[in-house]
Amino acid sequence: xxxxxxxxxxxxxxxxxxxxxxxxxxxxxxxxxxxxxxxxxxxxxxxxxxxxxxxxxxxxxxxxxxxxxxxxxxxxxxxxxxxxxxxxxxxxxxxxxxxxxxxxxxxxxxxxxxxxxxxxxxxxxxxxxxxxxxxxxxxxxxxxxxxxxxxxxxxxxxxxxxxxxxxxxxxxxxxxxxxxxxxxxxxxxxxxxxxxxxxxxxxxxxxxxxxxxxxxxxxxxxxxxxxxxxxxxxxxxxxxxxxxxxxxxxxxxxxxxxxxxxxxxxxxxxxxxxxxxxxxxxxxxxxxxxxxxxxxxxxxxxxxxxxxxxxxxxxxxxxxxxxxxxxxxxxxxxxxxxxx
Amino acid sequence: xxxxxxxxxxxxxxxxxxxxxxxxxxxxxxxxxxxxxxxxxxxxxxxxxxxxxxxxxxxxxxxxxxxxxxxxxxxxxxxxxxxxxxxxxxxxxxxxxxxxxxxxxxxxxxxxxxxxxxxxxxxxxxxxxxxxxxxxxxxxxxxxxxxxxxxxxxxxxxxxxxxxxxxxxxxxxxxxxxxxxxxxxxxxxxxxxxxxxxxxxxxxxxxxxxxxxxxxxxxxxxxxxxxxxxxxxxxxxxxxxxxxxxxxxxxxxxxxxxxxxxxxxxxxxxxxxxxxxxxxxxxxxxxxxxxxxxxxxxxxxxxxxxxxxxxxxxxxxxxxxxxxxxxxxxxxxxxxxxxx
DNA sequence: CTGTTAGCGCGTTCAA
DNA sequence: TTGAACGCGCTAACAG
Numbered sequence: 001x002x003x004x005x006x007x008x009x010x011x012x013x014x015x016x017x018x019x020x021x022x023x024x025x026x027x028x029x030x031x032x033x034x035x036x037x038x039x040x041x042x043x044x045x046x047x048x049x050x051x052x053x054x055x056x057x058x059x060x061x062x063x064x065x066x067x068x069x070x071x072x073x074x075x076x077x078x079x080x081x082x083x084x085x086x087x088x089x090x091x092x093x094x095x096x097x098x099x100x101x102x103x104x105x106x107x108x109x110x111x112x113x114x115x116x117x118x119x120x121x122x123x124x125x126x127x128x129x130x131x132x133x134x135x136x137x138x139x140x141x142x143x144x145x146x147x148x149x150x151x152x153x154x155x156x157x158x159x160x161x162x163x164x165x166x167x168x169x170x171x172x173x174x175x176x177x178x179x180x181x182x183x184x185x186x187x188x189x190x191x192x193x194x195x196x197x198x199x200x201x202x203x204x205x206x207x208x209x210x211x212x213x214x215x216x217x218x219x220x221x222x223x224x225x226x227x228x229x230x231x232x233x234x235x236x237x238x239x240x241x242x243x244x245x246x247x248x249x250x251x252x253x254x255x256x257x258x259x260x261x262x263x264x265x266x267x268x269x270x271x272x273x274x275x276x277x278x279x280x281x282x283x284x285x286x287x288x289x290x291x292x293x294x295x296x297x298x299x300x301x302x303x304x305x306x307x308x309x310x311x312x313x314x315x316x317x318x319x320x321x322x323x324x325x326x327x328x329x330x331x332x333x334x335x336x337x338x339x340x
Numbered sequence: 341x342x343x344x345x346x347x348x349x350x351x352x353x354x355x356x357x358x359x360x361x362x363x364x365x366x367x368x369x370x371x372x373x374x375x376x377x378x379x380x381x382x383x384x385x386x387x388x389x390x391x392x393x394x395x396x397x398x399x400x401x402x403x404x405x406x407x408x409x410x411x412x413x414x415x416x417x418x419x420x421x422x423x424x425x426x427x428x429x430x431x432x433x434x435x436x437x438x439x440x441x442x443x444x445x446x447x448x449x450x451x452x453x454x455x456x457x458x459x460x461x462x463x464x465x466x467x468x469x470x471x472x473x474x475x476x477x478x479x480x481x482x483x484x485x486x487x488x489x490x491x492x493x494x495x496x497x498x499x500x501x502x503x504x505x506x507x508x509x510x511x512x513x514x515x516x517x518x519x520x521x522x523x524x525x526x527x528x529x530x531x532x533x534x535x536x537x538x539x540x541x542x543x544x545x546x547x548x549x550x551x552x553x554x555x556x557x558x559x560x561x562x563x564x565x566x567x568x569x570x571x572x573x574x575x576x577x578x579x580x581x582x583x584x585x586x587x588x589x590x591x592x593x594x595x596x597x598x599x600x601x602x603x604x605x606x607x608x609x610x611x612x613x614x615x616x617x618x619x620x621x622x623x624x625x626x627x628x629x630x631x632x633x634x635x636x637x638x639x640x641x642x643x644x645x646x647x648x649x650x651x652x653x654x655x656x657x658x659x660x661x662x663x664x665x666x667x668x669x670x671x672x673x674x675x676x677x678x679x680x
Numbered sequence: 681c682t683g684t685t686a687g688c689g690c691g692t693t694c695a696a
Numbered sequence: 697t698t699g700a701a702c703g704c705g706c707t708a709a710c711a712g
Contacts, residue, residue, distance in 0.1 A: 009463065009485040011689060022699045027691060034692095035697055052483070057461045058398040058407065059689035062704045067398065069462075072442070077427050087417050090444050094451075099458055102412070102442040104430050111434075118439055121397045122409075123349065143392070145349040227627040253627065260629070283624070287567040287593070289600070351705060362683045367707060374708095375681055399705035402688045 010051035019047040030055070061123065069099050070310060071119035071127040073112065075153070077104045079132035080281060081299060085151050088303020089128055096311070098125075107132075116140065126310040129153070130303075134164050135196040147313035151306040152299075154323040161313070163306050165297035166325035167197050171204025173330050174248045174276050174295055179208070181336055183246035183274050185217045189233040189258060190250025191225035198222060198250055201278065205248055217244050225250065230257020238265050245273060246336075252277035252284040255292050259335065263289075274336040290334030297328050350391035359387040370395070401463070409439050410650060411459035411467040413452065415493070417444045419472035420621060421639060425491050428643025429468055436651070438465075447472075456480065466650040469493070470643075474504050475536040487653035491646040492639075494663040501653070503646050505637035506665035507537050511544025513670050514588050514616050514635055519548070521676055523586035523614050525557045529573040529598060530590025531565035538562060538590055541618065545588055557584050565590065570597020578605050585613060586676075592617035592624040595632050599675065603629075614676040630674030637668050 016026035021040060028034040029044035030053075036044075047053075061067040072089060074082050090100055101119060105112035119127060126146050131137050131153020139157035140148055147161075154162030178186055188205060190198045202220050209215055218241050221233045230249065234257060237244065249255035255277030259269060267273045269290060277285055280296035305326065313319050356366035361380060368374040369384035370393075376384075387393075401407040412429060414422050430440055441459060445452035459467060466486050471477050471493020479497035480488055487501075494502030518526055528545060530538045542560050549555055558581050561573045570593060577584065578601065589595035595617030599609060607613045609630060617625055620636035645666065653659050 009460065012691095013689075023690080024692080024699055024701095025697085028698090031691080037697060040697080054457065054460045056402075056463055056689050058402050058463055059704085060691075062396075062398050062402060062689080062706095063691055065704075069441075077423065077430070083417065083423065086442075087444065090417070090442060094444070094455075097458075099441050099443070099462060101409075101439050102426075102430060103439070104427065104434070115434070117394065118437075120349065120394045122439060123396055123398055253623075256627075283593075287596075352707095353705075363705090364684075364707080365682055368682090371707085377681060380681080396705050399688085400707075402690095402705080403707055405688075 009056075010048075010053045012053070012055070014051055015044060015047045015053050018051065019044045066125055067123045068097055069101060069122065069124045070307075071101045071103060071115075071122075071124040072130060073103050073105065073115055073119065073127055074130040074132075075105050075112070075137070076107050076132040080279075081132060081152055081297075082130050084299035085130050085303035085306070088300035088305075089151075089307045090303075091300075092304040092307035092311075109138075120145065125314050128306050128310055129155075133195055133197065134167060134200070147310060147319075149306045149310045149313070151302060158322050161309055161319050161321050162323040163302055163309065164323060164325055165299070165302065165328055167200035167328075168204035168207075169325070170278065170295045170297070170328040171201035171206075171248075172208040173204075173328060174201075174278065175205045175208035177293070177330055177332070177336065178246045178248065178274055178276060179212055179214075181246070181270075181274055184212075184214060185241075185244045186214070186246040186248060187217045187237050187241060187244045188220035188248050188250070189230060189237065189254055190220060190222050191229070191254065193222035201250055217241050222250075225253060227253045227257040227260075230254035231261045232257075234258040234261035235265075238262070238267065247273065247275050249275065249277050252279050252281045252288075252292055252294055255294070255335070256284055256288050259288055259290075259292070270334065270336050270338050276336055280331050285331075285333065288335065293333045293336040294331050295328050296331050298326060302326050349396075350388075350393045352393070352395070354391055355384060355387045355393050358391065359384045406465055407463045408437055409441060409462060409464045410647075411441045411443060411455075411462070411464040412470060413443050413445065413455055413459070413467055414470040414472075415445050415452070415477070416447050416472040420619070421472060421492055421637075422470050424639035425470050425643035425646070428640035428645075429491075429647045430643075431640075432644040432647030432651075449478075460485065466654050468646050468650055469495075470646075473535060473537065474507060474540070487650060487659075489646045489650045489653070491642060498662050501649055501659050501661050502663040503642055503649065504663060504665055505639070505642065505668055507540035507668075508544035508547075509665070510618065510635045510637070510668040511541035511546075511588075512548040513544075513668060514541075514618070515545045515548035517633070517670055517672070517676065518586045518588065518614055518616060519552055519554075521586070521610075521614055524552075524554060525581075525584045526554070526586045526588060527557045527577050527581060527584045528560035528588050528590075529570060529577065529594055530560060530562050531569070531594065533562035541590060557581050562590075565593060567593045567597040567600075570594035571601045572597075574598040574601035575605075578602070578607065587613065587615050589615065589617050592619050592621045592628075592632055592634055595634070595675070596624055596628050599628055599630075599632070610674065610676050610678055616676055620671050625671075625673065628675065633673045633676040634671050635668050636671050638666060642666050 103115035136156040150162040277294040285292040443455035476496040490502040625632035
């Protein structure tokens with residue numbers, strides 16, 4: 001006998017009726033609670049199977065006071081940085097029976113507020129706010145009935161919990177790698193100087209250079225995070241300072257432009273000139289000629305950690321607030337060290 | 341007087357109590373239903389405001405038999421094609437008070453089944469299945485209690501509703517553009533030949549060539565969707581058939597590799613050799629030298645349409661089943677037509 | 681105009 | 697071991 005009405009999802013009472021027991025007994029049998037006679041339990045299970053019974057999570061959540069859902073509030077899905085974070089979070093939650101509401105505010109504060117209301121109305125157990133830059137963003141406030149974790153863009157309120165990549169350490173790491181490769185005449189080309197990312201990376205790089213008693217050759221060049229700018233800046237640089245032996249670039253795209261210009265100038269990479277990028281954007285870095293050494297911000301891991309922190313907060317574990325900067329990682333390819 | 345317990349979300353009965361009315365009256369006042377005295381309504385609204393009352397969507401859904409949620413079941417978030425579709429769908433739903441559960445199956449059938457159960461348990465009103473290739477995928481089956489729309493990867497069951505880009509038309513469009521540019525000696529380099537996308541595009545291209553009484557110069561070359569393959573294939577091609585005047589590439593990445601090799605061979609693009617890509621992957625196409633003319637599959641639109649179709653199905657509108665192929669679009673940049 | 685009543689589907693007492 | 701009764705938060709009938 002097939003389900004009565006395939007269009008309507010079966011309910012517990014359907015199962016109970018079919019098994020000839022009460023709703024309460026059916027519930028216990030299915031959830032393994034209380035004492036249920038083995039035979040009864042089997043009958044209930046069979047009935048549930050036949051009806052392809054799927055418990056109604058809403059009804060359950062209504063009772064439990066928890067929904068087992070979280071909201072992912074992103075400011076911009078297009079952004080290259082959001083996706084890996086989202087994957088990491090989805091991954092961490094997926095394992096724990098939690099489902100994710102995805103909301104894209106498209107960088108619009110009104111829309112964000114709208115989505116926030118919707119999420120609260122859905123009674124999500126917590127919210128992760130994913131930004132598209134590492135610059136601080138306005139806090140959602142302290143008055144929310146659920147915990148919030150900020151990922152990538154930290155909140156501007158130190159009472160919030162924020163996770164962001166450590167760009168300062170990334171700048172340092174890049175320079176230390178170049179130094180380890182024997183380079184000493186290092187220049188810097190980066191993106192939009194109003195980005196905290198640009199400032200933090202150059203600061204970290206400068207600190208590392210200072211530790212070695214060095215400084216950049218020429219002033220760091222800032223403009224845009226694009227391949228085009230990388231090409232132009234590299235041309236300026238190679239004309240003005242032909243003696244440089246390495247370029248630290250603020251993004252992989254910039255680095256790729258630099259590689260192009262270096263080739264036009266007849267410079268050999270990495271023999272004559274080492275180039276290091278930032279972000280480890282696989283599609284850009286791995287396909288460059290030569291493949292690009294880069295700094296990876298471990299974004300997927302960041303997403304996982306954000307989920308982890310949110311879990312803790314939901315479970316009432318007191319999480320330390322403030323902005324936590326997560327370690328980054330060096331990915332070595334052919335643009336800084338030659339194959340042998 | 342602040343909310344009693346900021347940690348706990350306010351309930352309708354809290355509002356009613358504070359306004360000194362019954363729960364039912366509060367409900368009517370807030371939803372604009374029935375006849376409520378203006379003064380009473382104001383008192384209720386004020387109370388709701390003060391408590392930042394947010395109606396519990398679960399309780400509401402339990403009653404209404406609808407949740408106002410849909411599931412987005414993707415096989416692979418990493419994929420470049422999933423994101424725009426997802427954005428389009430999220431966009432279309434966002435306007436209609438619907439929220440989206442995102443589930444990433446990571447290309448694993450078990451995990452997909454798991455997520456499907458979860459979505460049904462959440463009583464989503466419908467599901468969109470987003471694949472990563474245009475090859476047909478196994479149907480989720482006809483027994484589901486909610487409507488399903490397949491996007492990008494069509495279902496292998498014609499009783500399902502599927503939306504996929506028209507790759508055949510894309511291949512045709514690419515060739516017609518090259519012909520319009522006055523090219524006649526056209527070669528083809530594409531990716532993995534086991535992909536339907538590769539086959540459909542080449543078939544469409546061949547049809548367009550045949551209409552003009554032409555055929556490809558040399559046999560189309562298939563291997564991988566990578567820049568690297570594009571470089572290698574172009575080298576082979578330019579050596580064997582130096583007289584070609586255009587290359588139709590199966591992907592933007594391949595095209596980009598072709599551009600690199602053309603430059604190495606001293607060929608002028610587009611003067612001497614026109615190159616057209618596929619996918620219009622902005623980051624790849626726009627940054628190429630010269631910027632790459634490409635075919636855009638309108639994926640965001642596809643996502644919106646999938647949402648639209650799902651809406652209709654949810655509302656009981658009889659949607660025609662089968663696979664619908666959506667039109668693609670030509671994006672002209674500098675690799676096929678020179679600036680003047 | 682307002683309040684009382686009856687569920688939506690489920691888990692959890694507590695009697696029987 | 698089983699089942700009747702209650703309530704999670706809300707809306708839709710009705711009755712007052």
